[in-house]
Amino acid sequence: MTASAPLSRFAHDMPFGAHVLADGTTRLRLWAPDATEVWIDIQHIDDNPAFRMDAEPDGWYAAVVPVGAGTCYRYRVTNRDGVTLSVPDPAARAQWQDVPGPSIVVDPHSYRWQHADWCGRPWHETVLYELHVGALGGFNGVQARLPELARLGITAIELMPVGEFPGARNWGYDGVLPFAPEASYGTPDELKALIDTAHGLGMMVFLDVVYNHFGPDGNYLHHYARRFFRDDVRTPWGAAIDFRMPQVREFFIQNALMWLMEYRVDGLRLDAVHAITERDWLGELAARVRLSVEPGRHVHLVLENEHNAASLLKGPDTVAGTGGGGGDFEAQWNDDGHNVLHVLLTGERDAYYAAYADAPAQRLARVLQDGFCYQGEPSPIHDNAPRGEPSTHLPPTAFVLFLQNHDQIGNRAFGERLTQLVHPDALHAAQALLLLSPQIPMLFMGEEWGSLCPFLYFTSHHGALADAVREGRRREFAKFAAFADPQQRERIPDPNDARTFLASCPGEADAANPEPLGWLNRTHRLLALRHTEIVPRLPNARALDAVALGHAGAIARWRMGDGSVLTLILNLATQAVAVPTALVGSPVDLLYESREGGAAGLAVHRMPERACVVLLHTPSPA
Known part of the structure; x- marks a missing residue:
């Protein structure tokens, strides 16, 4: 594809699955090494015909x-x-x-792209704006929201996993058919x-993909391809996927390439890669993506990785556009940053927050300086x-920073957002840090207008699995x-109750209500400042x-x-604190203050409580 003569229809030809041929027939191929x-x-179709598949070497079966x-x-x-x-x-x-139903032969060429010359945006x-497709009304519902998000200053939406899962309500991490968009959300063409x-x-689309496990219901691979899984390594979701097997590695690489090449998504967020046993597969995936993507097109790969493997992330030479300098992935979700800010x-200080509670101010300083x-x-x-x-050598853009996401809200017992937990002034200050720091910011759906709606954990399992x-x-x-x-635990919402899902749908901001309108206006102002003053630098x-x-x-x-110096000063305490003046320039360089008088306080070496001040010192002309 070139910008001067773009294609308008795209398809990714895979070595397995169903592929419509030029003569109107369909080639089907399945890896089933345990099948006879x-x-x-x-x-x-009348009489429901059946066709025997021919056995091929290495456990493959095929038929036209x-x-x-x-x-x-x-x-x-x-x-x-x-x-x-x-x-x-x-x-x-x-x-x-749904998963128990039959599969459908799809011709990817059926969709004609209106913006086939789109080449993405630099990282x-x-x-980012993370969202759950089902909670926003399916693919058509999300599509209807896009203009308002673009006006707000969002440059990329990130869809929680859309691979087919059992039932109609799920976060998406229980998917079992990763190549099929969830039927309850809409059709493949509606996703396109x-x-x-x-x-x-002018917005990118990122997709959250799950390559570390399958869901507990509807996965039939154990029946005919036991080698897909290891019997010596367990994960929180069961037997580990065996990335030592070439067929397994290729299965997930082809999935990534389908989303990128056929659906034209601009990036992938790889879920929990610390649970992938063969780290070299991540490098293989990134290399295949680079070889497949058209010249001049921006495609971005982002990790969630509990191991904080800085060596997987691109270094400064790569970011500068000179090649080399680090790993294969643009960025990692910065859970460290979230966790210390949440404390x-x-x-x-419960559970994993205990790792950040001993010296949170010092830990925040390290996150801002080094990333991890x-x-x-x-x-x-x-x-x-x-x-x-x-991670000191990495650029700040190697880290995706957030105050909230699906995990950090939904894994709370009652799914409370920070709007229900935090003083408004403190939350405003943290929002300023999030949207004006050099790390890549991410908002969770509804956060832009201060939604009070919970985001709960929901599924639509049945029987014994639902009980479990x-x-x-x-x-x-x-x-x-x-x-x-135990009686308190009984109050935790049942994930399988339809009301749990409905309670998690944020709806839209009430423009007649001054509080959400104020949130929206502030978010818009902060993002406008980011795009004009931070992003170009x-x-x-x-x-x-x-x-x-x-x-x-x-x-x-x-x-x-450009040589300018960005200074960010944050005080989330309930009292003003003294500020070392050696680190702060003149307040005439004020870019933003989360509360009036914040910058003025610096003149007397004091930072008000629950406040954030952002300064930008531009170099003097030569």
């Missing part, structure tokens, strides 16, 4: 059948134990209604229309084992002091220093790409 016989059952796009089909697989099951295609591009321009519309508005904002708080030090929540790698999920979730909170009493930006300010704040400085 595989048939294709064609459904919704005289059907085209829109055909429903299932594989009928007999395994070595003599058990026969009718199963969906693990690489189905669409499902009829440093990213302002969402992405196409975003591109027309400072709420005072909570834990860079190899013993972590009290990891049995005091060393966690992380040195409900009781398991309540047991998780037994370690929290507030839920030590981000290439080649680097941290200068950061120090703790009192017991609940920090002062951080960055040398920006």
